[in-house]
Amino acid sequence: MDSVSALSYYYNLITTYVTYFWTYYRDLFRDYPYEVKTAIWVILWSLFLIIVIFVRLEHIGYKRTKRDELRKKLEGRFGRLLDSIFACDVYNPMSREDIKNAIDIDPERLAKYGYLRNDEQRRMVCRMAYERLMRDEVAGPSRTKNLQLFLNVLGLQNFLEKEITRGSTWRKMKAMTQARAFKLYMNPWLLNRLMTSPKVRLRRVAMYMSVMSSSDSELAYFETDFFDKNSCIYDEIELGYILNRRRNAGMKLPNLAHWAELQKKDYTKCMFVRLMRRFDQREYCAQLEPMFRESKHKKLIEEIARTWGYLSYTEGEQLLVEALLTQPDDTKVAILHAITRMDTGKNQRVIVDTYRYNRNPHVRYEALRCLWNYSDDGKEMIEVLEQRAHPEDKKLFAFFRNPLTLSRMPLNKEQAYHPSVETVYNIAN
Amino acid sequence: MSTWITIYYLFCYLIFGYSLAIMASYLLFILFSRSAQAGQRVDMPDDDTIRYQLKGSPLTPAVSIIAPAYNEEKTIIDNVNSLMQIDYPDYEIIIVNDASSDHTLELLIENFEMVEVPYDVAMRVPSKPIKRVLKSTNPNFSKLVVVDKERGGRKSDGSNAGINVCSNKYFVCTDVDCVIEPMALYRMMWLVVTSHVPMIGVSATMLMSNGCVVEDGRVVEARVPRSILPMFQQLEYMRSFLISKLGWSFINSLPNISGGFGLFDLDVVVKSGGYDNTSMAEDVDMLLRMITYMRNSGKPYRVAQVAKVCCWTEGPSSLQAIYRQRVRWARGLFEIVSHHWKLFFNPYYGVVGIFTLPFIFIFEFIAPMLEISGFFFMVWLLFIGGINWGTAAIVFGMIYLFSVLMCLFLLLFDYNTEAVPWYNRRRSYWHLALAAMIEPIIYHPLITYCSNVGYFQFISGQTAVWKPIQRTGVKKREKEKPANNAPTPTK
Numbered sequence: 048m049d050s051v052s053a054l055s056y057y058y059n060l061i062t063t064y065v066t067y068f069w070t071y072y073r074d075l076f077r078d079y080p081y082e083v084k085t086a087i088w089v090i091l092w093s094l095f096l097i098i099v100i101f102v103r104l105e106h107i108g109y110k111r112t113k114r115d116e117l118r119k120k121l122e123g124r125f126g127r128l129l130d131s132i133f134a135c136d137v138y139n140p141m142s143r144e145d146i147k148n149a150i151d152i153d154p155e156r157l158a159k160y161g162y163l164r165n166d167e168q169r170r171m172v173c174r175m176a177y178e179r180l181m182r183d184e185v186a187g188p189s190r191t192k193n194l195q196l197f198l199n200v201l202g203l204q205n206f207l208e209k210e211i212t213r214g215s216t217w218r219k220m221k222a223m224t225q226a227r228a229f230k231l232y233m234n235p236w237l238l239n240r241l242m243t244s245p246k247v248r249l250r251r252v253a254m255y256m257s258v259m260s261s262s263d264s265e266l267a268y269f270e271t272d273f274f275d276k277n278s279c280i281y282d283e284i285e286l287g288y289i290l291n292r293r294r295n296a297g298m299k300l301p302n303l304a305h306w307a308e309l310q311k312k313d314y315t316k317c318m319f320v321r322l323m324r325r326f327d328q329r330e331y332c333a334q335l336e337p338m339f340r341e342s343k344h345k346k347l348i349e350e351i352a353r354t355w356g357y358l359s360y361t362e363g364e365q366l367l368v369e370a371l372l373t374q375p376d377d378t379k380v381a382i383l384h385a386i387t388r389m390d391t392g393k394n395q396r397v398i399v400d401t402y403r404y405n406r407n408p409h410v411r412y413e414a415l416r417c418l419w420n421y422s423d424d425g426k427e428m429i430e431v432l433e434q435r436a437h438p439e440d441k442k443l444f445a446f447f448r449n450p451l452t453l454s455r456m457p458l459n460k461e462q463a464y465h466p467s468v469e470t471v472y473n474i475a476n
Numbered sequence: 477m478s479t480w481i482t483i484y485y486l487f488c489y490l491i492f493g494y495s496l497a498i499m500a501s502y503l504l505f506i507l508f509s510r511s512a513q514a515g516q517r518v519d520m521p522d523d524d525t526i527r528y529q530l531k532g533s534p535l536t537p538a539v540s541i542i543a544p545a546y547n548e549e550k551t552i553i554d555n556v557n558s559l560m561q562i563d564y565p566d567y568e569i570i571i572v573n574d575a576s577s578d579h580t581l582e583l584l585i586e587n588f589e590m591v592e593v594p595y596d597v598a599m600r601v602p603s604k605p606i607k608r609v610l611k612s613t614n615p616n617f618s619k620l621v622v623v624d625k626e627r628g629g630r631k632s633d634g635s636n637a638g639i640n641v642c643s644n645k646y647f648v649c650t651d652v653d654c655v656i657e658p659m660a661l662y663r664m665m666w667l668v669v670t671s672h673v674p675m676i677g678v679s680a681t682m683l684m685s686n687g688c689v690v691e692d693g694r695v696v697e698a699r700v701p702r703s704i705l706p707m708f709q710q711l712e713y714m715r716s717f718l719i720s721k722l723g724w725s726f727i728n729s730l731p732n733i734s735g736g737f738g739l740f741d742l743d744v745v746v747k748s749g750g751y752d753n754t755s756m757a758e759d760v761d762m763l764l765r766m767i768t769y770m771r772n773s774g775k776p777y778r779v780a781q782v783a784k785v786c787c788w789t790e791g792p793s794s795l796q797a798i799y800r801q802r803v804r805w806a807r808g809l810f811e812i813v814s815h816h817w818k819l820f821f822n823p824y825y826g827v828v829g830i831f832t833l834p835f836i837f838i839f840e841f842i843a844p845m846l847e848i849s850g851f852f853f854m855v856w857l858l859f860i861g862g863i864n865w866g867t868a869a870i871v872f873g874m875i876y877l878f879s880v881l882m883c884l885f886l887l888l889f890d891y892n893t894e895a896v897p898w899y900n901r902r903r904s905y906w907h908l909a910l911a912a913m914i915e916p917i918i919y920h921p922l923i924t925y926c927s928n929v930g931y932f933q934f935i936s937g938q939t940a941v942w943k944p945i946q947r948t949g950v951k952k953r954e955k956e957k958p959a960n961n962a963p964t965p966t967k
Contacts, residue, residue, distance in 0.1 A: 080867075082489075082492050082867075082871070083867055083870055085496070085874075086870045086871050086873070086874040087870060087874075089499070089874045089877070089878060090870070090873050090874050090877055093874075093877035093878050093880070093881045094877065096881055096884075096885075097877070097880065097881055097884055100881075100884040100885065100887075100888050101884075101909075103888055103892075104887065104888060104891060104902070104905055104906075104909075105902075107888075107891055107892055108891075108902035108905075177524065178524055181524035181525070181527070181528050182524070216518045217517050217518050220518060220521065221521070221522075224521055224525050228525075228528075246518070247672070248518060248519055248670070249518075278672075279669065279670055279671055279672050280535055280537070280668070280669040280670075281669045281670040283535050284529060284530075284533040284535050284536070284669065285529075287533065287534075287535060288529075288532070288533065325534075
């Protein structure tokens with residue numbers, strides 16, 4: 048019996064049995080009310096599924112045991128070599144021969160099956176290497192090179208490329224994460240294909256991997272409106288990591304203000320403005336001026352103000368002072384802090400006026416904090432203001448004078464969450 | 477007479493239709509939770525990757541862990557040590573002493589070298605006055621903050637005091653007796669960090685620590701509880717977290733983040749008023765207010781359940797304790813239905829309003845009342861000889877087998893995806909499978925009874941008394957025991 052006829056034979060057999068039992072039970076309960084029929088139907092299906100689940104539970108347990116055994120076997124074969132790669136503290140590049148000699152494998156078996164017999168084994172060895180790499184605190188260049196050579200000898204670089212092209216999204220993500228950690232060069236064509244994937248996470252991981260492993264031209268992704276969805280903290284972490292690596296390698300960093308200009312979403316603009324602050328891009332601050340003037344997005348204006356303050360972009364101070372009159376209270380606080388950080392000594396009056404004329408106790412409190420740090424005579428000015436303060440406002444000063452509040456100054460944090468914000472509201476109310 | 481017969485038939489069909497609807501809803505939730513799990517499998521890389529990416533970044537948000545404590549002198553030191561074992565780059569632990577009458581505070585001061593510090597406490601949400609704030613002089617315990625406050629009587633008051641002191645944008649609210657998995661914060665924060673809309677709350681899976689072996693504040697050997705009541709609760713918790721909550725999370729309408737372990741956005745919590753000290757279901761109540769606030773402000777939001785984050789808590793092991801707990805929960809549910817009635821069936825509140833809350837009302841709130849009325853109906857039929865025993869047996873068989881099937885689905889799902897880390901020994905699952913077979917006969921009637929008592933107490937206006945559960949503590953392994961004898965968790 049050939050395979051096709053065998054298949055059709057079993058198919059016919061099963062369908063005959065099913066039809067027989069179906070007809071039998073249908074006839075058996077023919078005259079019963081439909082609720083009994085429904086209950087019988089649910090009972091039969093439940094019993095069938097319960098048996099399937101028990102079998103499956105055992106099957107999973109068996110597979111897991113096999114997996115553990117395989118892991119043990121591969122640890123015996125490659126574990127020592129991997130440990131020796133991660134244990135070397137000095138620059139000690141290995142050769143292909145060193146690697147081959149260090150692998151503990153039977154020559155006959157090697158000739159027959161190669162180092163790794165199937166994809167499951169390849170995945171497991173990648174995992175072993177990856178786990179060791181992630182727990183390695185040093186990760187020097189020698190280790191990375193030796194690890195790459197190890198992967199190359201076992202053909203795992205090609206395997207990871209294959210994983211990226213086929214299989215489930217989960218497999219693709221895993222392969223990309225591992226390849227990136229091993230600092231392997233990946234074919235850009237493969238990554239480009241993933242960048243058109245409908246899955247956002249996959250697209251982003253592919254993009255970051257592409258940017259990480261290739262030349263300047265790849266940074267052009269950000270010159271388009273790539274972030275079709277709102278960016279998240281993860282994007283900022285990744286971009287920060289990539290830019291930091293580039294800076295450490297002595298490469299010129301791109302103009303982040305230009306990228307901010309190109310983005311359509313305000314949240315994404317904010318991200319690039321924050322990154323400017325982190326990478327000290329003072330030279331591009333002027334490019335943010337039109338955005339500061341025209342934007343209606345409160346958060347973006349706050350971020351620009353903070354960036355200017357942090358980078359001491361004193362040319363923008365006048366713009367900040369003008370904005371102090373028009374912006375909402377939360378933004379005013381960010382602007383006050385920026386002016387304080389610039390500390391040009393020209394705008395003490397503006398801060399004092401904010402304290403005097405603003406009705407929001409939080410803004411007034413922040414104005415006091417800024418005044419404390421502003422130029423040499425800020426503290427003296429606070430003394431004067433305190434003497435003249437209305438009895439109700441004395442509470443504000445008392446709170447401000449809390450030793451812990453004062454110890455938190457100067458304002459060198461970008462925007463540390465300060466627990467006093469609502470307290471000040473409560474004092475006022 | 478014909479009217480009575482009509483009522484009789486209507487009631488029978490109502491019960492039957494209701495049972496079928498519950499079954500269908502369970503199937504739907506299995507589908508939802510499987511989809512959520514598949515999504516999280518893609519979005520959440522392995523622990524090493526998460527740790528590597530978040531640990532090395534200055535942008536990783538800091539987290540505060542708030543744990544109120546009342547008369548916990550037996551376990552407080554171990555529990556604080558357990559919290560200190562959590563692996564995360566930047567977090568603070570806030571222990572709120574709710575005017576304990578035992579030596580809880582003294583033990584904390586003595587063991588962790590705490591001294592009083594001046595601190596500008598913000599009364600962002602209502603709580604009883606804070607007497608003092610203590611910090612450690614030992615740099616090893618620099619993460620620890622102890623808040624000594626006046627007696628509030630409820631956990632929610634302690635949590636609110638913690639919220640008033642906490643200094644990070646995200647905070648975790650937990651019980652001081654919970655053993656938290658070391659990677660828990662990383663995994664929860666990964667969802668926050670990768671979310672494209674503001675994540676206002678993340679819920680974790682809670683399991684019974686009864687029977688587990690704990691060493692240095694970590695569960696080193698996860699075991700199924702030996703006694704029968706905690707084992708039933710284990711099944712119940714797994715069903716609740718891995719099917720219901722994960723399913724709700726899939727459609728972004730999770731109605732509850734457990735008070736035992738949940739992560740929240742501080743700003744949203746403060747703006748929605750924090751925990752309600754008078755509520756019996758303060759966790760559900762707060763989350764509903766947070767959702768209402770976000771909806772009213774027109775801001776997008778997300779609330780998620782992470783399957784792969786585990787928090788071990790000691791479940792009540794005596795009938796009396798479980799009775800008290802479930803009566804309280806039932807009162808809480810009644811309170812939620814009565815307080816948040818305007819959200820129910822209200823399309824303005826999106827999926828939560830038109831689907832989640834009606835679902836809770838129909839399938840969780842009404843169910844115990846229908847079950848008890850069904851029971852009395854059955855007794856009445858028994859007296860008048862109106863039971864068709866064959867049909868009754870078939871219908872009972874259907875309900876019983878379906879409930880066993882659901883539990884087994886859950887176990888399979890859990891075992892297959894390793895949703896609960898470490899809990900992967902075959903024998904454990906067989907124990908749970910056996911428990912699943914007797915649970916509908918023994919445990920479910922008990923819970924139904926407790927729920928009805930709770931409803932009755934609420935309606936009759938009886939005063940609720942909050943009594944903490946007596947902890948017996950989990951098993952501890954001696955440090956001297958050789959490491960090679962210790963069974964190591966496999967992944």
